[in-house]
Amino acid sequence: MEDLNYDTDEPIVALATAWSESALAVIRTSGKDSIKLFSTVFSNPVAIIDSKGFTIHYGYIYDPGTGNKIDEVTAAVYRNPKSYTGQDSVEVFCHGSLPGIEAIITILKDAGFRDAAPGEFTMRAFLNGKMDLSQAEAVVEIVQSKSRQAHSLALNRLSGAVYERINFIKKKLVDFMSLIEVQLDYPDDEIGGDTDISIEPVIEAEREISKLIETYRVGKIFHDGVTVALAGGTNAGKSSLFNLFLREDRSIVSDINGTTRDYIESWITVDGIPVRLFDTAGLREADHPVEKEGIRRSEDIIKNAALVLYIIDGITGMTDEDKDIFRKQKDSDNYLFIWNKIDNSSLLIPEGVLAVSAVTGEGLSLIEAAISSKLTGIHISGTELMIDSLRQKDLLLRAGESLKSVKDSLINNISLDAVAMDLKDSLDAIGEITGEVSSVDILNNIFSGFCVGK
Ligand SMILES: Nc1nc2c(ncn2[C@@H]2O[C@H](COP(=O)(O)OP(=O)(O)O)[C@@H](O)[C@H]2O)c(=O)[nH]1
Ligand SMILES: [Mg+2]
Structure with missing residues (x-):
């Protein structure tokens, strides 16, 4: 992948909860040295620096310049790779006061964090292999869900339901691709074998793809x-x-x-x-x-x-x-x-x-x-697999189109080179759904739709 135009290791900070008065607010940090940087504004720095991951620490955030207390908080420490982003990370649970939140974020920025871009935490999670792109999209879908069923449908996707189904389809196509490649490498006159290739796996993959595409209409109804x-x-x-x-x-x-x-x-x-x-x-x-x-x-x-x-x-x-x-x-x-x-x-x-x-x-x-x-047209229990990302639907359509050409070429005995090319295109489209194949543009496009702090 081309380089991103910013460092994905840089320590970042953002409010993860809504910007409004509330009982508690969560401020999230992630990146290289984030635990050490956080310790410089925490009342008990040693406890934080020496702590294991998945531990919570009680104390005060204070202003290292003046020594003034800013808020009484608990801080959860996560150590790479066991965190949402896969990086070292500290989540601060503070009082949900707007001036208080603002002061903590300012102090953390003075300590060396920078403001996170929209979706930057989840983008890091994706880049560090914590989730595939369909799961990253499900993060937003779950946050935006408007009913219990919409929530469960998105939770399915977050747990990797799209990823699994896509991999199932991919496996069929990769196996088929190897058959074609063998034929291309050893044409039948050399191995004297049977050149008949069954198109059954392509038909099955196509069927799975159309089934997923059909779920989009209903998935969208539940989402929007x-x-x-x-x-x-x-x-x-x-x-x-x-x-x-x-x-x-x-x-x-x-x-x-x-x-x-x-x-x-x-x-x-x-x-x-x-x-x-x-x-x-x-x-x-x-x-x-x-x-x-x-x-x-x-x-x-x-x-x-x-x-x-x-x-x-x-x-x-x-x-x-x-x-x-x-x-x-x-x-x-x-x-x-x-x-x-x-x-x-x-x-x-x-x-x-x-x-x-x-x-x-x-x-x-x-x-x-x-x-x-x-x-x-159907009753939804919430356990079904439904896609509600237009991006995923368009990629499935592209994969389906390419498979149609694969089928046509095989039926009409068109060269296996053409078949291989269409198959590759189909696999690329499928790979883009999970993010196996992705570019900076694609990622920026997806993650810019997130809210800050996600
Ligand atoms: N008996 C009976 N009267 C109803 C019923 N629904 C509405 N109404 C009455 O019909 C009138 C008009 O109702 P409203 O809801 O304002 O109708 P709208 O103009 O279509 O909005 C009111 O006097 C209601 O009390 C119903 O199911 N049974
Ligand atoms: Mg009326």
Whole structure:
């Protein structure tokens, strides 16, 4: 790999927890001499310098210039290679006071540490072989996860699930590559053997790759969450359902038409899927300019939502507008029709329409299940392997394309040199996923998306 434009051994420091007032904060350091440097600002330097890895020390951070105490802390010492980064490292647990944190970081910088760049700790972990690139990406995915399931899916990746699957595919291709290479080195007329090479391993690898690519769509839903909008005529009960989904009174419910003039949004979790739920203004002809604008905005949200929950007032039945939308969208992948107010409705519910009462909550769990299956098509337990990195998906696509050429060449008896080249390209793409093949640009691109302190 080309050289990075900075020293990956340099002692670095960063706040690892959020920059906000809290009970405790963690300041992380790593790099050459970090234990010794830290000891120069710690009340018990000898204890730190002589300590084993995985030990915790109580004391004070003080300003070596003035001798003033800065904070009472505990310091965890890690010795290379047994640390997150694989380097010597000290983590300081201090009080979560903003001026206190600032003072400690300043003192550590005076002692010889420099500010860490975003993702620099994890980049070092990768460079020192503590994790592969898919695991490094999972570090961010786990921090950003918005639901329990998203968290478990990311944890799977952090434990190396992508790495293992990729290695499984890689092994198949490497074995196949050796077969091709033998053929290239000893053409059949010399060894007089059978030149038939079974393309089965390529087909299997291709299948594994497509399976992983397919998980991206759902993986992304769990990572980013999706937008779901409540739509329908005024007074259908959109705001009441919104509150039911949230299990709190957020949106104003009233029997006055046009109560919800703007949209309201909130994050909820449906079957583990992070959902950004929107309550919108009822779609009706409005004269008031504010309501008009609210309706316009609501229409935008409905247009861009991954899923629209179209609510019908079960007491009055379908309006002409409802009927029109039902006709147009009833088979659509991103509409669910919901018949509300079943506690007080005696009308026949049309086929394909789910029933609920926003007042009693009856039918809610069926609706949640329908939302989940409409969005993902499958039930997610959280133990599955799913990728949610666009980078990984694109590389898998590239690997798959190359394998397709390998297959075509073999089927059409095109030269084995061409086959070897395509195979190599496929292996390179796969190697880039785990970081076996990587460049400074790739690394900078990945790690610059991290937060500082990670
Ligand atoms: N009986 C009954 N009334 C409901 C139900 N859901 C909503 N309502 C009533 O219908 C009216 C309009 O509700 P709201 O949620 O403001 O409708 P929106 O205009 O679609 O947001 C209110 O008076 C609600 O109390 C329900 O499930 N059953
Ligand atoms: Mg409303």
